[in-house]
Amino acid sequence: MTDTPLTDERADAPRPGEGGGPPVLMPWTLVVEDEGWSADLEHGAPLPRIGDRVDFIADDGDLRSFRVSDVVHTVQRSPGERPPVREEHAGPNSTLDAPVDEPPRELRAGLPRVFVTAEASERR
Numbered sequence: 001m002t003d004t005p006l007t008d009e010r011a012d013a014p015r016p017g018e019g020g021g022p023p024v025l026m027p028w029t030l031v032v033e034d035e036g037w038s039a040d041l042e043h044g045a046p047l048p049r050i051g052d053r054v055d056f057i058a059d060d061g062d063l064r065s066f067r068v069s070d071v072v073h074t075v076q077r078s079p080g081e082r083p084p085v086r087e088e089h090a091g092p093n094s095t096l097d098a099p100v101d102e103p104p105r106e107l108r109a110g111l112p113r114v115f116v117t118a119e120a121s122e123r124r
Contacts, residue, residue, distance in 0.1 A: 028112040030054065032066065035118065040111060047071065048114055066116035074110035 025044030032038065048054055048068045056064045 026112070028114050030056075030066075031113050031115045032118065033069075033115055038113075047112055053119070054114070054116055065119040067119055068114055069117050070115040072113045072115070074113060075107040076110045077104045078106040078108045080106065 024046060026047060027041045027044060028047055029038055029040050048071070050068050050071060052068045054066045054068060056066065058064065
């Protein structure tokens with residue numbers, strides 16, 4: 001998926017519970033800004049770094065390459081702090097109409113957002 005190999009140094013790094021960084025494999029959101037679309041990975045994958053290449057295999061088999069321009073780590077309210085799903089209007093993960101007046105007391109990590117730009121088109 002990326003052209004940066006997973007080295008022993010990165011594989012042996014302490015995990016978040018041990019005071020380290022993100023896990024070696026984790027879901028993340030691919031954001032293609034210049035095309036206006038994004039997608040969440042359904043499974044764990046290495047988190048790319050700025051400058052890495054990410055290959056996307058389209059439904060028709062075409063291979064597209066993107067270059068990572070930014071990686072943004074996100075946080076969100078922990079489940080105990082969010083309103084119940086029954087209060088949402090469009091379904092899970094929708095937004096609520098009523099603003100939350102108080103700052104959160106507990107946060108959890110959200111999906112990292114990996115921003116990419118398309119590289120020159122070449123069919124493979």
